[in-house]
């Protein structure tokens with residue numbers, strides 16, 4: 001179980017600190033002390049006997065119009081309150097408000113990416129529309145959060161049905177971790193109203209998303225339908241449920257061949273694009289993706305990207321196979337090797353470091369902007385070949401940390417970035433004898449060594465700022 005492994009490792013690290021702290025009467029933060037007293041956590045690193053996590057089932061119908069970049073969603077959430085607490089409000093992240101004009105951010109962005117933020121058309125809770133009209137104050141908005149005030153509280157061990165109808169315009173330039181790649185290629189992430197984590201340490205994790213610090217989400221199930229015009233292929237977190245509905249027969253055949261092939265299959269090659277017959281020729285196609293027990297959902301789409309893939313057995317005792325693919329612009333020369341590189345790296349991670357079979361059924365490396373990880377997806381710029389080896393290894397290794405472990409990145413970035421930096425270095429050196437990452441990282445750190453900027457590595461991420 002994910003959470004058990006998570007707690008074991010996190011608390012193994014933390015418990016030596018805490019044991020030391022206790023034996024010397026040193027300070028234990030009172031929110032952690034409360035979790036110990038309540039037996040949701042324990043000093044030996046195992047989950048406490050009263051440990052719990054909340055979770056959700058998300059069913060989403062998404063429509064995206066590449067011409068206007070308008071993204072519309074209808075979302076149904078079943079939220080399970082497994083906590084012993086009665087919830088009188090629900091906090092919801094509206095991450096796209098990061099791009100809203102006038103909002104606070106940790107760094108400046110391309111002004112072309114600014115917009116009006118998320119328009120919430122309707123929210124329901126337990127079948128009733130929430131409203132601020134007629135003297136009611138059931139929804140309040142604060143930056144990248146919406147707070148729902150519940151007239152009928154959500155009792156312990158019960159569930160809530162919520163729906164959200166929403167829309168916003170995807171940012172025009174490269175964005176930050178999401179946005180437009182070229183006029184007909186996009187990466188869409190942090191795009192839907194996402195219930196914040198309510199946990200035993202902090203209650204509602206009501207942090208604002210200001211760009212510098214990353215994310216923390218419950219393990220949830222996602223059932224997502226994405227409707228786009230014909231000729232666009234959609235690649236998402238999760239497994240594609242309906243290839244035969246959205247791809248024409250020739251490409252369904254290649255896709256299915258790739259799923260079980262140990263060799264890289266060119267599902268879409270550079271000669272195929274001009275034919276305009278890759279997808280089903282309805283005006284619009286609805287791509288259906290499903291994922292179980294993941295912390296977030298993202299997707300990329302393009303009408304001219306190439307697509308390579310293969311299957312890899314990651315667990316020899318069960319024969320479990322992972323689909324590993326690369327989706328990219330034909331001009332990205334480094335990307336022609338990425339399906340193979342990613343396959344080699346996932347093989348290394350499954351068998352050597354961390355030496356645990358890759359924990360998801362697929363992994364897509366999508367040719368986007370920057371370098372960022374999402375469950376079952378990576379969004380990487382095109383970079384020189386040797387750098388791509390390290391970049392892909394870094395972002396793919398985040399599949400373990402934070403995604404498999406469920407790390408609270410909003411507080412403990414040192415855990416997931418520390419592990420990812422270690423694994424990418426070890427993977428790139430072992431497979432390709434590439435040391436570049438080491439040189440660049442050491443060069444960066446050298447600036448801070450021994451200065452007052454050289455703070456303890458475990459400092460909470462919210463109180464750190466990268467030197468510009």
Ligand SMILES: [Zn+2]
Pocket residue numbers: 394395398416417420
């Ligand atoms: Zn990273």
